[in-house]
Amino acid sequence: MAGSADAGRVLLAGPGAVLLELPTFLPPPDGAPDPVADALRVAALAVAIRVCVGRGELVAVDVVPGARTVLVDGVRPGDTDLLRSLLDEAVGAPAVGASGDGASGDGPLIELPTVYDGPDLAAVADLWGVDTDTVVARHADLEFRVAFCGFAPGFAYLAGLPAAWSVPRRGQPRARVPSGSVGLAGTWCGVYPGSSPGGWQLLGHTGVRLFDPAATEPAVLAPGRRVRFVPVPG
Amino acid sequence: MTAPRVTAPGRTLTVLEPGPLTTVQDLGRPGLAHLGVPRSGAVDRASAAAANRLVGNDPAAAVLETTAGGCTVRFGRAVTIAVTGAPCVVTVDGVGAPHGLPVTLAAGSRLHLGPATAGVRSYLAVAGGIDAPAVLGSRSADLLGGLGPAPLRAGDVLALGPPAGTGPAATDVPVLARVPGPDGVAVGVSPGPRVDWFTPDAWEVLLSAGWTVAERTDRTALGLDGPLLPRVVTDELPSEGLVLGAVQVPTAGPPLVFLADHPVTGGYPVIAVVAAADIGLLAQCAPGTPLRFHAGRLPGLRLPG
DSSP states (O other), X not given: OBSOGGGOEEEEOSTTEEEEEOOOOOOTTTOOOOHXXXXXXXXXXXXXXXXXXXXXXXXXXXXXXXXXXXXXXXXXXXXXHXXXXXXXXXXXXXXXXXXXXXXXXXXXXXXXXXXXXXXXXXXXXXXXXXXXXXXXXXXXXXXXXXXXXXXXXXXXXXXXXXXXXXXXXXXXOEEEEOTTEEEEEBTEEEEOSSOEEEOSEEEEEEOSOOBOTTSSSOBSSOTTOXXXXXXXXX | OOSOOOSSTTOEEEEEEOOSOEEEESSOOTTOGGGTOOOOSOSSHHHHHHHHHHTTOOTTOOEEEEESSOEEEEESSOEEEEEEESOEEEEETTEEEOSXXXXXEOTTOEEEEEEESSSSEEEEEETTOBOOOOBTTBOOOBTTTTBSSOOOOTTOEEEBOOOXXXXXXXXXXXXOOOOOBTTBEEEEEEEOTTGGGBOHHHHHXXXXXXXXXXXXEXXXXXXXXXXXXXXXXXXXXXXXXXXXXXXXXXXXXXOEEEOTTOOSEEXXXXXXXXXXXXXXXXXXXXTTOEEEEEEOOOOOXXXXX
């Protein structure tokens, strides 16, 4: 490994890939991790890497954002110095738009009409110590940011839920979560693009098709985009 | 897959018996991991590439990948085919045919691939390629992400592309796949991004242990049975990107080695990465295969100074 945790680290992921790790952004006063700030820095780093690839300064097959990392796969041996300097720039840049206050205007805003009829709406209300109408109002009031995709094509991990509203995953995952389900796990919000097993707390569902391989942009919730959920009647 | 897009009447392959798992594969969908799309593609890329070369195909042509049990198909027209990968009995209308060489079949021929006699995955290339519909630029079946053609079923009719016209590769030396020997396999690894989440002893254990390929083994990952790899960092790992060949160690289970249909991100630490050149060998490891890791002196990246 090279670099200290404070400066971010360049980690080798086999002979042809590098994992760039950002230091955790720890805002005052309580130093709690801020997934939105992490997501913004990760997004900026991923964009900077792609710009270099576009200019021919770097070769990469995949640039994969994570919660606090960017994996750059298919790189050449001589590229680690440039990747280190890109990481340094991302670390040094201020993280604009901290936790939930509405990030700066970069990135398109996606609005998802959502029917808040999820099977875990009452359970989340209990966890938050409020009624279900308040759960809906709180969730719909937040602006989320797509931090990264994983788990399934078009499944985006959305940052923006304040740490105080973190919820555990369900003790037992469901064998089948319906396509379009909107759920929470930890401080992440996610929308299932297809039916699959899942252990997230389900608040409702959206009818928007989130992944279409035939579309020009196959994933609606691509990294860097902003997302709001709009309550609609069922 | 019962509505073939045919470029000429009868230029089809009909599935008579699909075997335990036969899928269409090509070079996969690299470059889309940031959208949650696995790379997919043939797990034993060298064998798939060899099959395409033997029939004169473009390297990106789609082939059939069989798993352990083989398959039986019938061709509507005369075709040139080749079977590579795990050795198996090959018959044309019941008559023995070579593995690892191009074979010309008459129209209506019934081609049978028997169970693998060593290894796991065999590859069937047809001159012109399997012309299944492409999804995100690839005809590969991604069994994790659910993209591409479904696994073959009896009665499926697949279209075949037109032959490239260059003819099969001139060869009289059969192509042989790397398959496990009587003592199993030895596979090269380099340290993974989270090797420092494990004790120094854990790396030594990884390299010295006699691992066994687990029952839980598929296109997504090869499971391993073996010793515990102790960690020094017991935090949860925020999800991060995974590479092909990543040796991931879940908190409450034995390690997995990620293969073609691996998820693009994961939340468990990766202690090592298998050399790309050895992934095809892993593709040929059935449950029960003995496996050892060695720290190969692999060319590659250096850390920035």
